Amino acid sequence: VLRFEANQVGAVYGKGGETIRRIQDRTGAFVEINDKGKKGSDIVVCNIMGDPDAVKEAKGMVLKAIEGEIELKAGEVMEKLELDVGAPAVIGRGGSKIRELEKLFGVRLVVKSGTGLCRIVGRKDDVEKAKKEIITIVEPLLEEKRIKEEADRLAEQAATTSDTGAWGGTVDDGDGW
The missing domain is CATH 3.30.1370.10 (K Homology domain, type 1)
Structure with a gap:
């Protein structure tokens, strides 16, 4: 379980859900963001489910997304x-x-x-x-x-x-x- 600010949700989802899909595809973990929490709450909960190694890797990728680290594709x-x-x-x-x-x-x-x-x-x-x-x-x-x-x-x-x-x-x- 990760908790982070609501204004960082977009970074985790990425454009058209690209980032969260890539995290799930690469790690095999399931990433779920509960941003429908308490009204007025600035904190969201992110549940990451899967085998321990997949969860650990997915957690690292989510944190990198929140910090704004960008993964370059070929030619970028x-x-x-x-x-x-x-x-x-x-x-x-x-x-x-x-x-x-x-x-x-x-x-x-x-x-x-x-x-x-x-x-x-x-x-x-x-x-x-x-x-x-x-x-x-x-x-x-x-x-x-x-x-x-x-x-x-x-x-x-x-x-x-x-x-x-x-x-x-x-x-x-x-x-x-």
């Missing part, structure tokens, strides 16, 4: 991108943007919103095209973050030097100059 490459504040824009509402990008470019995307790390898997040319598109989505958000950080830094700097003028004198010395 993987690129990693740091999305930072752009992760939600790449994920989209309910994963809609990820699905759109996967369909458009024929790649698999794994985005960990907590870390901002994105993995793109597929044929080299498809991965490059997807990477360029993701960068066009994320770059304006990263630039906006840089501008805000610079503005905050300058505001903080101005606040610490606000009692002196450009020539080193006090800004308000009482004579109006």
